[in-house]
Amino acid sequence: MTETHANAGTAPAHVVPVWEVSPIRLWVLARATFVQLVRMKVFYFLLIFVALVLVVAAAGLFWLPTEHLIAIKRWSFGAMYLFTMVYSISATALLLPRDLEDRTLYTILSKPVPRIEYLIGRLCGVLLLNAVALAAMFLAMCLLVAWKMPAVEQQLVQQLLHGAAGEAVSLNEVNQAKAEAARYGLSTSLLWAVWALYLKASVVSAVTLFISTIASSSLFTIVSSAMVVFIGHFHQLILDFWKVNETGWFGGLIGRLLVIVFPNLSLFDVVDEVITGTSLSFGAGLQLTGMGLFYVALFVLVAQLVFVDKEL
Amino acid sequence: MERRKSSESLQVPNEATPAVLVEHLTKVFQPSLSRQKVPAVVDLSFRVGQGEVYGLIGPNGSGKSTTMKVILGLVQATSGRTEVFGIDSGKVGSRRDVGFLPENPYFYKHMTGRETLEFYGKLCGIHGAQLRERVPELLALVGLESAAGRPIAGYSKGMLQRIGLAQAIVHRPRLVVLDEPTAGVDPRGSRHIRDLILQMKAEGTSVILSSHLLEQVQEVCDRAGIIYKGRMVLEGRLEDLTQLQQQMEYVVEGGPPELAAEIQTLVERAGAKLVSAGHPRTTLEKLFLESTEDKEPATGGTRHD
C-alpha cells in the first residue's frame, strides 16, 4: 500500500525559487540576529580595542612620528583583523546550533520562511555586526592618524631642512615632503584595506555558517572554522610546497584538494602594503570585491544544499 | 465568488479540502551514530476537516511529534504524503496558513514577550499598524500583558506555553498545530489553554493537538486518534470513543437510604446488573480549581505561574 506514495517524500519540495525570497523577511531576520548578538554584549570587546589604541597612542613618546604612524595603523588593523575573525567565527557558530538546540528553529521555519532565507538572514546579521564594529574601529584609527599627521609633516620637513644643512630649500621641495607625508596619512587605500578585511570576515562567516549546517555543536564549528581560516592563509605556502617538492601523486592530490576546498584568504591581505604607503588601484579593489562575493555566494549555496533537507 | 478563483488555481482550497491530510505516512529515523533504524511513524493515515479539532493521543514516543513535524515540513516523510489545505507539506506555501506550537517551546531569551510576538508577526508578513494592533490583542488573549516587557529568559513553563500559543496564531492561521499544549502546565493554566482552543474552534479554526492524556483532549476535540508505536490503533468521534454503550449512569441527590435498595431491586427485576453505586468523587483537578479560586490575588495575567 505504501509503495504507491513512496516518492512523495523525496520530491525536491523545499527548493524555493529566488523570487520567493522576501527582502523584508530577510531584514527582519538580520535585524533580530544583530540585536541578539548586541544583547550578548559582544561590543564590550571593543573596549579592549579602545585600551589598545590608547596604549599605542601613548607609545608615540618613544617613536619618531613616521614610525609611530605606521605602528598605529599596523596595530589598529591587527586588532580589527582579530576582532572580525573572532566575531565572524564565534557569532556565526553560536546561531544555528543554538537555534537547533533550543528548538527556536521549529517556530521560525514553521512560519512561511524558506530555509535559504533563514540562512541568509542569519549571515546578514553577522555581517551587519562586523560592519558596525569595523566602522567604529576604523573611525577611531582615522582620528588617531589625523591627530598624528601634523607631527609627521613637521618631521619630514625638518628632515629636509636638516639634510639641506643650512642651504636654501625650495618651496617645491617642501611641498614634496608634505606629499610624502600625505602618503602615510588617510587615503582611499586605507579604505580599500578595511574593505578587504570586511570581505575576508564575510567569507569566514559564510564558511562558518556552512560548517554549522553540518555540525550540530558550536564548539566543533568554531574549531573547524578556525582551522579553515588558518589553512586559508597559507595557500601560497601549500602551492609552493606542492610544486617544489615532488610529493608524488598523493601529496599533490592533498595539496590540490586543500587549495580547492579552502578559500584563499591571503588574497584579502592587502593591509601590509597599504600601511606603508603603497596605494591600491581601483581595479585591484574591485577584483577583491568580486572574489569576496564569489566565496560568500559559494558557501551560502553549499550551506543551503546541506540545510534544505536537514532533519530538525 | 470563490468558485472562480479555485478553478484558476489548483492551490486554492475549497470547502471540501481537508485542513490536514495524512496518507500512509511512514517515518524512519536513522540516527547518525547508530546503524539501528527507528520507525517513529508507520503507515499512518488520517484527515482533519476544516473547522475540526482533532486530537492525537498516545504515550510518549508513539510518534505524535514526528507526525506533526512532517505535517509542517520540518521533517521529511520516508514514504507517504501529508498536505495542508491541499498543498504538499514540503512546500513553503503550505505554511502560510498554519500556526505551530512545538512541544516544550522555547524562544529567544533576550527578547521580551512583546518583541517575540512582533518578531514572529513580521516573519508572517504583518507590519506597521496591523502589528501594533495585533500584539496587544494577543497578549491580552493569553493573559501576558503584565509580563510583556520582561525578557523571555524569566518566563515560567506556563508562560512560555502561552506566548508560544500566541505566536502560533499571530497571523490568524486557519490551522493551528499544538504539540502537547498543556504538558507541564498547572490545571488553571491548562484550563486557560483549553478555553483558548475552544475559542479558536468557535471561530472556525482547524486545530490538531497532541497529548498523552485522554482527559486533556476530551473537552475540546471533535475527533481523536489514538496512536501507539507509530500506528493508529483507534480513531473516531470523541463521544463514540468514550461512551460505554451498554451502561447508564444516574446521579441522585437527597434521596432517602431506602431508595438505594429499591433501585437495586428494580435493576434486578429488569434482568440487568448494578455495576457500581456510591458517592461520586470529584476529580482532583476540580478540587484544585475550586480551592484555589478565591485565594488568587488580583494581579494581571501572570498569576497562574
Ligand SMILES: Nc1ncnc2c1ncn2[C@@H]1O[C@H](COP(=O)(O)OP(=O)(O)O)[C@@H](O)[C@H]1O
Ligand atoms: N530526530 C530523531 N532521531 C531519531 N529518533 C527520533 C528522532 N525524533 C524522534 N525519534 C524517535 O521517534 C519516536 C517517536 O518520537 P516522537 O514523535 O517524539 O513521539 P511523541 O511525540 O509521541 O512522544 C521515538 O522513539 C523517538 O525516540
Ligand SMILES: [Mg+2]
Ligand atoms: Mg512529543
